[in-house]
Amino acid sequence: MRILQAVALTVVLGGGLLGGGVAQAAPPPSSSPDVTRGPCAYEKTPDEPAARPVRLPADPRHTPDRGHPEVLLSTNQGPIPLVLDRAQAPCTVQSFLHLVQRKFYDETTCHRLTAYPTLKVLQCxxxxxxxxxxxxxxxxxxxxxxxxxxxxxxxxxxxxxPRGTLAMANAGPDTNGSQFFLVTSDSVLRPNYTVFGRITPEGLATLDRVAAGGVAPNPDSAVDGRPALTTDIARAKRVG
Incomplete structure (x- = not known):
């Protein structure tokens, strides 16, 4: 489904341009049941069906753009509290909270750890x-x-x-979905990835343990693959 999404960060690191550097204007409202009618215009992807059934998020005429909702990722490696930023990315926060509320992230595994000198993230x-x-x-x-x-x-x-950044993974311009990445150390990327919050110090302590475990042995790379310390999200819950 999202092969490019899975390798997007590596492609950027290697110098390839994946996506534009300027935010796209919101599409006009649509009467189609496959596209929400508000400013976020969440659009169904029939060719890329959901990995877990979930409906389109609510898309009010005025997307909430104030406040810092808090979400706790309870993992087998420790807690990862997140602080979201509605003003910075209102549509992204709206979608992320929708997926949290629908338990989309519960009982999932963070599938990718990168440990390049200039790119250190955990992707979930x-x-x-x-x-x-x-x-x-x-x-x-x-x-x-x-x-x-x-x-x-x-x-x-x-x-x-910067270290502690919470951002969306993607497969090119305007292809945000559910995958996100947690920056464990300052990382260099083209500004093609939506930032929608930050990781608290407690969450960074958990991520540091995961990062210290390194990448699980694989034939393709010693610095990019599944984390050696398997990191399962038992539950994602809004706590503030």
């Missing part, structure tokens, strides 16, 4: 545990504009996603 959010699964819908980017330029970048196009 796919109930199929393949790196290809999603919620059966997609929505537009809400790309960051305030990230610091990457040092020593001759292209001038890469930015620093």
């Amino acid at each position: 959010g796919d109930p199929s545990n393949t790196g290809e699964g999603g919620p059966g819908y997609r929505y537009r980017d809400e790309l960051p504009t305030d990230l610091a330029p990457a040092p020593n970048d001759p292209t001038g196009q890469r930015r620093v996603y």
Whole structure:
């Protein structure tokens, strides 16, 4: 389903351009039952069915854009509390909370750990545990504009996603779904990934343990693959 989503971060690291660097305008409202009618225009993806059945999120005329809802990821490696930012990415937060409420992330596994020198993240959010699964819908980017330029970048196009950043994985422009990544150390990427919150210090302590365990042995890479310390999300719950 989302093969590119599963390798998106590596492609960017390797210099390939995956997605545009400018947020796309919201599509016009649609009367189709496969597209919500609000400004987020969540759109069903029939060719990429949901890894776990879930309906389209609510899409009010005015998407909530104030506040910092809190979500707790309870994992077998320890708690990962998250603080979301509605002002920074209202449609993304709306979708993420919808999936949390519908238990989409419960009993799932974080399927990917990267440990490159300039890219260290844990990727989660796919109930199929393949790196290809999603919620059966997609929505537009809400790309960051305030990230610091990457040092020593001759292209001038890469930015620093700071340690503790919570961001969406994608397979190209406006293909956000359910997969997200947690930045364990400052990472260099093109600004093509929506930032929608942060990880608390307690959550970073859990992630540090996972990162210290390294990548599970695999024939393709010693620095990109499943985490050696299997990280299962038992439950995702809104707590604030």
